[in-house]
Amino acid sequence: MGSAPTIHVETVDFVMLYIVGISVILLLGITVTMVYFVFKYNRKKGHKPVDIHGNIALEVIWIAIPTLLVLSMFYFGYTGFMEMRKVDKSAYTIQATARMWAWEFGYDNGLRSDTLYVPIDQTITLKLVSVDVNHSLFIPAFRIKEDVVMGKTNYLSFKAKETGAFDIACAEYCGLNHSMMYSKVIVMPKNEFDKWLNSQIEKDSLSTQDSTKTKDSSSIKNSLSSKDSPSGKN
Amino acid sequence: MINEAANPGEKSFYQVSTNKHTGILSWLLTVDHKRIGIMYLIAILSFFLVGVVIGLFMRWELMFPGKTIMEAQTYNTLFTLHGVIMIFLFIIPGLPAIFGNFFLPIQLGAKDVAFPRLNLLSFYIYVIGAILVLVSLFLPGGPIDTGWTFYIPYSIRTSTNVSMAIFAAFILGFSSILTGINFVTTVHRLRAPGMTWFRMPLFVWSTYATAWIQIIATPVIGITILLVIIERAFGVGIFDPALGGDPILFQHLFWIYSHPAVYIMILPAMGVVSEIIPTFSRRTIFGYKQIAYSSLAIAFVGYLVWAHHMFTSGMSDTSRWIFSLLTFIVALPSGVKIFNWVATMYKGSIDPQVPFLWVMSFIFLFSIGGLTGLVVGALATDVHLHDTYFVVAHFHYVMFGGTGTIFFAALHYWFPKMFGKMYNKRFAVISVVLFFIGFNMLYFPKFILGYMGMPRRYYDYLPEFASLQLVSTIGSWILAGAIFFVVGYLIHALYKGKKATANPWGGVTLEWHIASPPPMENFHEIPTITHEPYDFSQLKEMKYGE
Numbered sequence: 001m002g003s004a005p006t007i008h009v010e011t012v013d014f015v016m017l018y019i020v021g022i023s024v025i026l027l028l029g030i031t032v033t034m035v036y037f038v039f040k041y042n043r044k045k046g047h048k049p050v051d052i053h054g055n056i057a058l059e060v061i062w063i064a065i066p067t068l069l070v071l072s073m074f075y076f077g078y079t080g081f082m083e084m085r086k087v088d089k090s091a092y093t094i095q096a097t098a099r100m101w102a103w104e105f106g107y108d109n110g111l112r113s114d115t116l117y118v119p120i121d122q123t124i125t126l127k128l129v130s131v132d133v134n135h136s137l138f139i140p141a142f143r144i145k146e147d148v149v150m151g152k153t154n155y156l157s158f159k160a161k162e163t164g165a166f167d168i169a170c171a172e173y174c175g176l177n178h179s180m181m182y183s184k185v186i187v188m189p190k191n192e193f194d195k196w197l198n199s200q201i202e203k204d205s206l207s208t209q210d211s212t213k214t215k216d217s218s219s220i221k222n223s224l225s226s227k228d229s230p231s232g233k234n
Numbered sequence: 235m236i237n238e239a240a241n242p243g244e245k246s247f248y249q250v251s252t253n254k255h256t257g258i259l260s261w262l263l264t265v266d267h268k269r270i271g272i273m274y275l276i277a278i279l280s281f282f283l284v285g286v287v288i289g290l291f292m293r294w295e296l297m298f299p300g301k302t303i304m305e306a307q308t309y310n311t312l313f314t315l316h317g318v319i320m321i322f323l324f325i326i327p328g329l330p331a332i333f334g335n336f337f338l339p340i341q342l343g344a345k346d347v348a349f350p351r352l353n354l355l356s357f358y359i360y361v362i363g364a365i366l367v368l369v370s371l372f373l374p375g376g377p378i379d380t381g382w383t384f385y386i387p388y389s390i391r392t393s394t395n396v397s398m399a400i401f402a403a404f405i406l407g408f409s410s411i412l413t414g415i416n417f418v419t420t421v422h423r424l425r426a427p428g429m430t431w432f433r434m435p436l437f438v439w440s441t442y443a444t445a446w447i448q449i450i451a452t453p454v455i456g457i458t459i460l461l462v463i464i465e466r467a468f469g470v471g472i473f474d475p476a477l478g479g480d481p482i483l484f485q486h487l488f489w490i491y492s493h494p495a496v497y498i499m500i501l502p503a504m505g506v507v508s509e510i511i512p513t514f515s516r517r518t519i520f521g522y523k524q525i526a527y528s529s530l531a532i533a534f535v536g537y538l539v540w541a542h543h544m545f546t547s548g549m550s551d552t553s554r555w556i557f558s559l560l561t562f563i564v565a566l567p568s569g570v571k572i573f574n575w576v577a578t579m580y581k582g583s584i585d586p587q588v589p590f591l592w593v594m595s596f597i598f599l600f601s602i603g604g605l606t607g608l609v610v611g612a613l614a615t616d617v618h619l620h621d622t623y624f625v626v627a628h629f630h631y632v633m634f635g636g637t638g639t640i641f642f643a644a645l646h647y648w649f650p651k652m653f654g655k656m657y658n659k660r661f662a663v664i665s666v667v668l669f670f671i672g673f674n675m676l677y678f679p680k681f682i683l684g685y686m687g688m689p690r691r692y693y694d695y696l697p698e699f700a701s702l703q704l705v706s707t708i709g710s711w712i713l714a715g716a717i718f719f720v721v722g723y724l725i726h727a728l729y730k731g732k733k734a735t736a737n738p739w740g741g742v743t744l745e746w747h748i749a750s751p752p753p754m755e756n757f758h759e760i761p762t763i764t765h766e767p768y769d770f771s772q773l774k775e776m777k778y779g780e
Contacts, residue, residue: 015614016685023605030576031598037579038586038594041515049517049583049770054574059524062573063566070562070608077612078555084617085551128548133388134481136546136621140687143618147547149482150387151475154548167696171546171621171689173381175388176306179692 005141005162005187011080012143019073084144084157088123091157096126098135098148101177103168107197116168116185119193120160128154136172139185145171160187246654250754265350268752270357271336272652278332281323281364282641283721286714288316293676293710296703299695306693310379311394313691315371317382318399322406323364325637326495329502330448331360331413333644334441336652338417340745341435343426343763345755348419352412359409366402370395381691383492386473386484390466397463404459407452410498414448417441426744428763432526435743435767436519439526440505443533447494447501451537455491458484482547489540497536499633501529503640504571507593510647511575512768513741514590515582519768521574528567535564545616554613561611568604572597587739588662592643595670599635603628606681621691624684630677642669642720649724650734654751657727661719668716675709742772 004010041047094116095106105116118124128137130150137156138145146156170181188196247268251260261269292312295302304312339347347353371377378399380389389396421442425434434442461472462484471477473484504525512519519525541549541557575597586594606628610616619625650656679702680688688699695703737746742765748756765772 012614012618015612016609019605019609019612019615023608027598027601027605030572030601034576034579034594034597037576037582038584041579041582041584043516043583043585047581047583049515050581051518051770052520052577052581053518054521054524055577058573058577059521059570063570066566066569070565073608073612074559074562077558077614077616080612080614081554081617082551084614133391134385138621138687138689140618145546145617145620149475149548151480152482152548167687169687169689173310173385173388173621173691175379175392176310178310179306179689179694182696 005160005166006158008084008158009143011083015076015080018076022069091123091125093125093127096128096137098130100132100175101181103183111197115183117193117196118160118185118187119190120163120187123157123159126156128156133174134172135170135174138169138171139166141166147172163187163189244749244753246751247754248751265354266754267335267339267346267353270353271332273357274331274335278324278328281319285316285319285324286717288312290710290714292316293707297707299697299700307379309693311377314378314381318367321382322403325499325633326410327360328641329644330441330444333648334417334502337745338438338441339420340752340756341438341743342424343429343744343757343761344420344424345757347416348423349416353416356409356412359405363402363406363409366405367399370398370402373398383488386481387475389462390474397466400459400462404456407456410448411452414445417445426760426763433763433767436508436525437505440501440529443529444498444501447498447533451491451494454487458487482549485544485547489543493540494536497532499637501532503637506640506644507575507596509743510589510593510643511578513739514587515579515584516740516770517582518766520577525571525574528570531567532564539564542611545613546620558611558613565604565608572601588659589643589647591663591666592639592646595666596636596639596643599631599639599673603631603635606631619684621689622684623680623688623690626690627677627680627684635673650738651745651750653728654734655727655731656734656738657731658723661723665716665720668712672709672712672716676706676713679706740773742770743767747776
């Protein structure tokens with residue numbers, strides 16, 4: 001797991017393994033016992049059935065042990081979640097605006113982009129804003145998501161420790177092109193990010209609002225480029 | 235003991251009309267709980283098959299990336315209809331309306347439910363609701379495309395027929411409430427002499443707990459739906475933020491009903507399991523009271539966990555962890571039931587006939603559904619998995635692998651009693667196996683897809699998901715094949731099946747004390763109960779023993 005793009009990914013994968021591991025043991029225990037009983041106490045063998053009405057000690061055991069197990073699962077889930085929600089004062093804030101069916105990311109210097117560019121090793125806080133229906137900003141590679149709800153500013157934090165490009169999906173059903181509402185988060189070294197931010201500002205001051213829009217729609221197509229063209233499906 | 239004076243040549247309820255009519259009107263205007271149960275079976279099974287066919291088309295579209303057979307709007311409509319039909323027309327009414335109606339009065343030693351006419355009214359309200367759903371498909375504007383959760387603001391903004399479709403859900407709610415009132419009253423008032431609370435079969439217990447949820451939770455969705463209709467029609471700002479409303483409030487109100495509704499769906503199924511395991515193990519149930527109380531515990535704690543559907547909605551972090559904790563607590567009574575069921579097989583005399591095989595399949599599939607519920611109950615993992623295929627897999631394992639499997643178990647268990655005919659057992663064994671294989675092929679890949687990051691309600695998907703999507707689609711053919719096979723040989727058995735005996739499995743609850751199919755009014759003389767529900771020593775004394 002050394003190559004995980006954020007620390008939080010390691011946490012979530014651990015919680016997942018912990019719960020699934022216990023679950024597999026329980027599932028196998030239940031299934032094997034059941035199948036064993038069906039063979040062992042098969043009517044063909046001619047055993048006389050024994051009426052056992054219950055056993056208080058057993059009932060206590062199979063309430064107490066699962067209680068402890070699920071409380072531990074709750075605890076790991078809780079701490080893993082809280083680590084993700086910790087508000088970092090030094091966080092770099094970017095506004096993520098969702099509309100049917102595109103993302104737009106606004107930087108504090110006024111720059112807007114349809115792709116999310118972030119620097120590495122820096123806590124990023126996304127302020128989530130919707131201008132129409134509910135959306136949900138989901139970065140599967142980082143194991144995070146939060147709904148984007150009109151009239152309510154939710155937030156989502158992450159800190160990438162690896163450069164690269166990762167998918168951003170919309171996870172809350174939002175109508176016709178819900179499944180095409182993809183974008184990317186691009187994690188870059190700090191100096192490259194600064195260079196990008198400044199060069200974009202220069203470019204942005206020259207370009208008009210219209211060209212931003214064209215860029216928007218083309219990048220959605222690009223994000224789905226490896227499959228059939230989405231434009232044929234609308 | 236049961237003073238049963240039935241003679242072998244007596245007339246069954248099929249041959250005696252409860253009203254002055256014969257033919258079709260003797261059915262449509264009947265107040266007999268068994269006939270109403272059969273009418274529900276026909277209606278609900280039909281809608282289930284429609285839901286299955288819609289599911290097949292969805293899987294066909296998802297077979298390959300890109301457009302396979304339909305446009306995005308069609309797909310969005312189909313997954314909405316699949317959800318609405320399966321939830322509101324199949325799985326919520328399913329077991330209580332069919333098997334509860336047919337067997338609850340018999341298992342209590344009663345001649346009918348407490349309010350037979352109200353029972354018929356519930357059926358017609360169900361039919362009216364179902365017709366409204368169908369009508370909404372063909373009105374201008376087009377079929378609803380919001381998902382079965384009707385989330386606002388989308389359900390306010392879309393131009394499709396939302397109002398009509400959710401009004402249908404409103405109407406269906408009344409059917410559910412009235413059935414609940416009827417069952418609660420029946421259990422309180424119509425138990426046969428000697429049928430104390432702790433001599434009631436566990437199917438009665440679970441149906442009773444379900445009935446309370448139906449009465450208490452359903453009005454919440456009714457009111458919510460009315461508010462949405464008012465908002466759509468008159469532009470009153472209740473939920474839509476553009477009008478000053480709160481969309482999160484809608485989610486709360488929706489899940490305050492719809493989470494308890496999950497227990498409306500699963501509790502009666504748990505009751506059926508508690509009937510089938512003792513019968514085929516021929517010994518008393520292990521932990522009768524624990525199972526009965528756990529039904530009540532599930533019904534009660536089930537009210538307090540609704541917001542676990544909203545862990546990413548933006549509600550406060552405090553409410554998130556509180557609801558996560560409560561969610562883990564509600565997992566415990568279900569675990570207790572599973573342990574008690576398996577323990578009931580211990581030192582039994584097990585005859586793994588068809589209904590028992592369905593139950594074994596249930597225990598495996600439902601355990602997976604329940605255990606993956608722990609994964610999405612934990613906050614850290616749920617934030618990743620919420621609204622992905624993992625959740626789709628999880629609730630299909632619970633609802634379909636749980637309640638759906640038990641729907642077939644109950645059908646195979648009580649078919650000889652309801653229709654007086656026996657089906658082809660070899661075909662039945664083949665269908666269980668096919669169902670099990672198809673089910674896991676269809677839904678298990680979705681757990682993996684979900685963890686890989688495949689969101690739900692997606693018309694199209696990235697190429698890395700393609701191979702598992704294809705496996706899932708192939709699974710859907712096997713599963714649907716098994717389902718249609720079951721329906722086929724059961725219908726065949728109705729006409730050509732061997733005559734069933736009164737007690738083919740050696741059961742001891744009251745329905746096995748009377749003829750197959752049961753006579754009108756069930757008992758010639760109301761029985762006096764002297765045994766525990768699963769006391770198999772009475773088999774020898776029974777008229778229809780072995």
